[in-house]
Amino acid sequence: MSTLAGTAPLVRLALRRDRILLPTWVAGFALMVTFSAQATMELYPTQISRAQAVAALNDAPALVAFYGRIYGASLGALSLIKMGGIGAALLAVLAFMLVIRHSRAEEEAGRLELVGATVVGRHASLTAAVSVGVGASVAIGGLSALGLIAVGLPARGAVAFGLAWAATGCAFTAVGAFSAQLTAGRRAAVGIAASALGLAYMLRAIGDTTGYDAAGWLSWLSPIGWSQQVRPFAHERWPVLLLLVTFSIVVAVGAYVLSDRRDLGAGLLADRPGPATAGESLSSPMGLAWRLHRGTLLAWAAAFLLVGGTVGGITSDVGGIIDSPQARDFITKLGGTKVLTDAYLALELGMLGSVASVFGMQAAMRMRSEETAWRADLALSTATGRTRWLGSHVVTAVLGTVGLLALGGLASGVAYAAQLGDASAIGEVLLGAAVQIPATCVMVGVVVAAFGLVPRLTTATWGLLVAFMLLGEFGPLFELPQWLMDLSPFGHVPRIPGNELEVVSLLGLALVAVGLIGAGLTAFRRRDLG
Amino acid sequence: MNPAISIAGLEKSFGRTRALDGLDLVVSQGQVHGYLGPNGAGKTTTIRILLGLIRADGGTARLLGGDPWVDRVELHRRLAYVPGEVNLWPTLTGGEVIDLLGRLRGGENASRRADLLERFELDPAKKVRTYSKGNRQKIALVAALASDVELLLLDEPTIGLDPLMAEVFRECIEDERRSGRTVLLSSHTLAEVEALCDHVTIIRNGRVMETGALSDLRHLTRTSISAELVTVPAGLAGLPGVHDLVVEDTTVRCSVDTAEMEGLVRHLASAGVRSLISQPPTLEELFLRLYADEIPGEGDGSSSRP
Numbered sequence: 001m002s003t004l005a006g007t008a009p010l011v012r013l014a015l016r017r018d019r020i021l022l023p024t025w026v027a028g029f030a031l032m033v034t035f036s037a038q039a040t041m042e043l044y045p046t047q048i049s050r051a052q053a054v055a056a057l058n059d060a061p062a063l064v065a066f067y068g069r070i071y072g073a074s075l076g077a078l079s080l081i082k083m084g085g086i087g088a089a090l091l092a093v094l095a096f097m098l099v100i101r102h103s104r105a106e107e108e109a110g111r112l113e114l115v116g117a118t119v120v121g122r123h124a125s126l127t128a129a130v131s132v133g134v135g136a137s138v139a140i141g142g143l144s145a146l147g148l149i150a151v152g153l154p155a156r157g158a159v160a161f162g163l164a165w166a167a168t169g170c171a172f173t174a175v176g177a178f179s180a181q182l183t184a185g186r187r188a189a190v191g192i193a194a195s196a197l198g199l200a201y202m203l204r205a206i207g208d209t210t211g212y213d214a215a216g217w218l219s220w221l222s223p224i225g226w227s228q229q230v231r232p233f234a235h236e237r238w239p240v241l242l243l244l245v246t247f248s249i250v251v252a253v254g255a256y257v258l259s260d261r262r263d264l265g266a267g268l269l270a271d272r273p274g275p276a277t278a279g280e281s282l283s284s285p286m287g288l289a290w291r292l293h294r295g296t297l298l299a300w301a302a303a304f305l306l307v308g309g310t311v312g313g314i315t316s317d318v319g320g321i322i323d324s325p326q327a328r329d330f331i332t333k334l335g336g337t338k339v340l341t342d343a344y345l346a347l348e349l350g351m352l353g354s355v356a357s358v359f360g361m362q363a364a365m366r367m368r369s370e371e372t373a374w375r376a377d378l379a380l381s382t383a384t385g386r387t388r389w390l391g392s393h394v395v396t397a398v399l400g401t402v403g404l405l406a407l408g409g410l411a412s413g414v415a416y417a418a419q420l421g422d423a424s425a426i427g428e429v430l431l432g433a434a435v436q437i438p439a440t441c442v443m444v445g446v447v448v449a450a451f452g453l454v455p456r457l458t459t460a461t462w463g464l465l466v467a468f469m470l471l472g473e474f475g476p477l478f479e480l481p482q483w484l485m486d487l488s489p490f491g492h493v494p495r496i497p498g499n500e501l502e503v504v505s506l507l508g509l510a511l512v513a514v515g516l517i518g519a520g521l522t523a524f525r526r527r528d529l530g
Numbered sequence: 531m532n533p534a535i536s537i538a539g540l541e542k543s544f545g546r547t548r549a550l551d552g553l554d555l556v557v558s559q560g561q562v563h564g565y566l567g568p569n570g571a572g573k574t575t576t577i578r579i580l581l582g583l584i585r586a587d588g589g590t591a592r593l594l595g596g597d598p599w600v601d602r603v604e605l606h607r608r609l610a611y612v613p614g615e616v617n618l619w620p621t622l623t624g625g626e627v628i629d630l631l632g633r634l635r636g637g638e639n640a641s642r643r644a645d646l647l648e649r650f651e652l653d654p655a656k657k658v659r660t661y662s663k664g665n666r667q668k669i670a671l672v673a674a675l676a677s678d679v680e681l682l683l684l685d686e687p688t689i690g691l692d693p694l695m696a697e698v699f700r701e702c703i704e705d706e707r708r709s710g711r712t713v714l715l716s717s718h719t720l721a722e723v724e725a726l727c728d729h730v731t732i733i734r735n736g737r738v739m740e741t742g743a744l745s746d747l748r749h750l751t752r753t754s755i756s757a758e759l760v761t762v763p764a765g766l767a768g769l770p771g772v773h774d775l776v777v778e779d780t781t782v783r784c785s786v787d788t789a790e791m792e793g794l795v796r797h798l799a800s801a802g803v804r805s806l807i808s809q810p811p812t813l814e815e816l817f818l819r820l821y822a823d824e825i826p827g828e829g830d831g832s833s834s835r836p
Binding site for chain 2: 108184185271272273274275276277278279282283284285287288291292296373374375377378379380381382383384493526528529530
């Protein structure tokens with residue numbers, strides 16, 4: 001029997017499972033690129049205005065670190081500034097999540113055993129998952145290129161951009177396949193892949209800010225960096241695509257080699273024995289919740305420390321360099337206000353807040369996976385009330401988010417203050433991080449409310465977070481009506497430093513959060529489990 | 531003395547599926563009560579209502595003198611539950627899960643824990659993720675049996691156990707009976723229920739088909755007779771209570787209502803018996819008779835079960 005036998009039915013199974021999710025994401029990415037280009041074209045109609053904006057952006061190391069360097073001053077290059085870096089990273093997330101979902105997650109759930117017992121080759125499952133990832137990446141790249149051509153950008157650059165995106169998606173499809181072989185758990189595999197992406201983004205950020213006209217050598221160690229070095233709309237450098245393709249193939253082959261060396265269900269990193277009796281801390285629902293979230297939270301904490309420190313460390317470069325009104329205008333449109341360093345810090349802390357709510361939401365969603373895996377049945381068949389059980393997870397989610405923001409804020413503040421030589425800056429930055437807390441709690445509340453009222457839709461709340469983040473990122477660019485942007489809790493967070501502390505809106509957010517959590521709890525106490 | 535469990539007219543629907551349709555069940559204290567039914571009959575639904583995990587649509591349920599929905603937290607201090615689908619926290623070790631569940635129930639018996647781990651041959655230092663299905667089930671069983679509780683609710687607890695471990699489980703339940711604990715044991719392993727239970731309730735489509743002491747239920751069943759005779763007597767088929775008569779040369783096979791046993795044996799004896807094999811009624815037969823009309827095409831309901 002061929003090791004690939006049965007791949008096609010498995011691909012069809014994966015497409016059937018994701019028949020709504022996958023088209024939504026593919027269309028979402030393509031539309032985001034298209035509209036983003038369209039909106040930028042309207043903002044910068046003349047060559048001069050574009051040249052000024054590009055110069056301003058490239059002169060601000062913080063923005064270069066965050067988005068990447070713009071090459072040339074063409075309409076296409078400017079309009080895809082966010083898509084080349086952040087967009088490619090989002091695409092990478094989609095790619096490795098897809099692969100892990102259809103390989104390791106299936107294996108962990110034991111469904112692969114069922115499939116493996118049928119006429120299916122040893123490599124079929126991994127190949128099917130990789131095919132889905134590659135297929136999605138190519139579809140997104142292709143549609144994006146078409147979209148860019150449709151809004152009137154040169155076909156050559158549009159194709160280069162589409163290819164760069166598709167190749168980036170393939171690279172992280174391979175990374176996902178590789179990390180899926182390393183551990184027995186889906187969560188850990190996602191963690192490894194996300195760390196690889198984080199590292200790649202970080203290398204690119206440092207590399208881009210250290211080089212002047214060209215990117216520093218560190219950018220050349222990062223698949224995200226390669227994706228940007230294809231330089232769509234700026235004398236495209238096609239051979240760089242080969243780097244991405246080679247990387248994809250090498251990593252994918254590595255994944256297959258690893259998969260041959262392990263048993264079904266096992267990871268390459270073996271499970272070590274643990275304590276034969278439970279420690280004192282594992283005596284209560286709270287103890288269990290902490291234990292379940294601990295590993296994830298520690299990984300997040302490390303990331304927040306790193307990102308916070310980096311963000312704070314490059315802050316003091318921002319202010320001095322930018323002085324043209326167009327540059328200020330551009331930065332204002334990117335979401336900040338007032339003094340530029342403040343605007344930059346507020347922008348970064350806002351991003352930190354959105355990202356921290358990702359942790360809070362996934363921690364709260366743990367309740368739903370506990371329920372569907374019947375582990376909630378077991379816990380709630382003990383003398384654990386539903387309020388305590390839900391409370392233990394929500395408290396972990398909220399405190400974890402608060403801790404992450406405190407850590408990220410502190411790291412930013414200390415790094416920034418060290419550059420300024422002024423310790424008082426720490427407090428300001430920390431406050432800027434703290435004001436994010438109520439909005440992140442609203443997002444936790446959204447999950448809890450869904451879990452109590454419409455449990456089936458618990459994971460669908462990710463869509464709301466994406467929508468709110470897009471509103472914040474693109475709302476000002478698209479000049480969307482205020483009421484629409486007001487829907488996002490992040491829109492009500494005062495931009496600190498640089499603005500007044502708006503206690504009323506923070507209290508309002510906190511009240512909404514409490515209301516949502518209360519509604520979720522009340523409904524959960526009354527509903528059937530399972 | 532109040533019964534440990536008393537259920538009357540219990541109803542529960544999931545969407546258009548009627549899981550429980552006027553179910554009655556009484557389990558006295560100290561009983562080891564077998565709860566039998568095919569897949570999807572409503573056994574798990576009943577237990578989840580008793581645990582306050584889901585709420586009944588109609589009827590009444592009392593558990594240890596309390597309301598299973600309203601008083602669930604208090605009641606749970608006095609019972610332990612082993613689910614049919616044992617999913618545990620993959621990153622915890624087996625020993626941690628046992629201790630955690632014991633503590634959440636309000637205390638475990640350390641010496642019994644050690645004894646049970648040994649009897650079930652479990653290594654408590656392994657991560658749950660690395661246990662087989664049977665070993666996960668053993669973890670849940672040890673956690674339940676090591677708790678100082680009055681009532682055990684066991685939902686198909688031996689489904690993943692090998693025969694040796696199923697035997698250990700039986701010994702454990704015997705111990706529980708002797709120490710006076712009440713056990714509700716849902717199963718479709720009839721031999722197990724026969725071996726362990728003094729009372730049995732058989733349900734189907736959310737209704738009770740039969741309930742009572744095992745000895746009473748045996749009267750509902752038929753004894754299989756296989757006899758080698760000197761000559762075959764006339765009029766065998768006409769005897770009251772004789773069914774499925776097959777005569778081959780001088781060998782007679784039939785089944786007979788237990789109450790009519792005496793008449794048949796006299797009749798056979800009068801013809802001269804060379805050998806006689808009488809098989810006592812098994813629940814298997816009772817089960818087959820009760821469900822005979824639905825065996826083809828059965829298979830709705832709990833598709834998640836292996």
